[in-house]
Amino acid sequence: MKLRVFGLVLTAAAVVCMWPVRQGHAQGGPPVIAVAGIEYVDTSGEVIDQRADHERRLREFEASLRTDLAASGKIRSVVLDCPPDACSVGDINVAQLAGKAQAAGAGFLVIGSVHKMSTLVQWAKFSIVDVTSQKVVYDRLFSFRGGNDEAWRRAESFVVREIIEREAMLTRSAAAALPRSP
Numbered sequence: 001m002k003l004r005v006f007g008l009v010l011t012a013a014a015v016v017c018m019w020p021v022r023q024g025h026a027q028g029g030p031p032v033i034a035v036a037g038i039e040y041v042d043t044s045g046e047v048i049d050q051r052a053d054h055e056r057r058l059r060e061f062e063a064s065l066r067t068d069l070a071a072s073g074k075i076r077s078v079v080l081d082c083p084p085d086a087c088s089v090g091d092i093n094v095a096q097l098a099g100k101a102q103a104a105g106a107g108f109l110v111i112g113s114v115h116k117m118s119t120l121v122q123w124a125k126f127s128i129v130d131v132t133s134q135k136v137v138y139d140r141l142f143s144f145r146g147g148n149d150e151a152w153r154r155a156e157s158f159v160v161r162e163i164i165e166r167e168a169m170l171t172r173s174a175a176a177a178l179p180r181s182p
Contacts, residue, residue, distance in 0.1 A: 031108055031170040032076045033128070033163070034101035035066050037088035039113035046119060050147070057152045058114070064153070065110070068160045074167040078104040089113065098131040106131055108170060110163065120145055126159055128166065130173060137173055138166050 040058050042050075070077040080087050080100045089097065089111050101109040112126035127139035140162055144155040 030074050030076045031167060032078055032106045033069060033108045033110055033170075034078050034080050034104050034106035034131075035062060035069070035110045036080060036097050036101075036112075037082070037085070037091065038062055039088040039090035040116075041113065042116040044116045044118050053147075054116070057149065060149075061152055061156050064156045065159060068156070069163060072160070072164050074164050075170075078106050080104055094129060095134060098129060098134050101129075102131045108137070112159075116147070119147065122147070122151075122155075124155060124159070126162070128163065128170070138169070 038058055038061060040054055042054060066077045066079070069075040078101075080097070081104065082092075082100060086092070087097070087100075090113070094109075094111065097111065098109055107130070109129045109131050110126060111129060112124065115123045115125075117123060121143055122145075123141065123143050125139065125141045127136045129135065130137050140159075142155075142158065144151055144158075
C-alpha cells in the first residue's frame with residue numbers, strides 16, 4: 001500500500017514538474033505575444049474624408065504585425081478573444097487587455113496608437129506589457145512620414161524589427177518570473 005501511494009506521489013510530482021510554469025513562455029520556446037488592436041486618432045484637419053482608408057490601413061498594419069512577428073520564428077503570436085473593432089486601449093483598459101492576453105496564453109501584450117498630425121506626419125507609440133505584472137517592459141514613440149500604403153508598411157516593418165530585437169530581453173523577463181528550484 002505504501003509503495004502504491006509513493007508511486008502516485010512520484011507520478012503527480014512528475015506531472016507538476018513537466019507542466020509549463022508560466023503561460024506565455026514555455027521553457028526554451030519563444031516569447032508569446034498578443035497584439036491588441038491599434039488605436040487611431042486623426043487631428044490633421046484634412047478636408048477629404050479618409051476614414052475608410054485609415055481603417056483599412058490600420059487593420060492591414062495589425063494583421064501584418066501579427067503575421068510578421070510569428071514568421072520571424074523568434075516570437076510566437078496569439079490572437080486576443082475580442083469582439084470586432086473592440087480590442088484596443090481606446091476600447092478597453094490595459095488590465096482587461098492583459099487578462100485577455102493571458103487567457104490566450106501570451107506572456108506579453110503589444111498595445112499601440114497612431115496619431116495623424118498632418119497630411120504627411122503621423123506619430124506612433126507602441127508598448128510591450130508583461131501580462132502578469134502589467135508593467136511596461138518596452139515602449140517606443142516614433143514618427144513616420146506619409147499617409148499611403150507604403151508608409152504604413154515601412155512603419156509596420158520598423159515595429160516588427162523593434163520587437164524582434166527585444167526577443168532576448170523578453171526571454172529574460174519571462175525567465176525571471178519563473179520560480180527557482182531550491
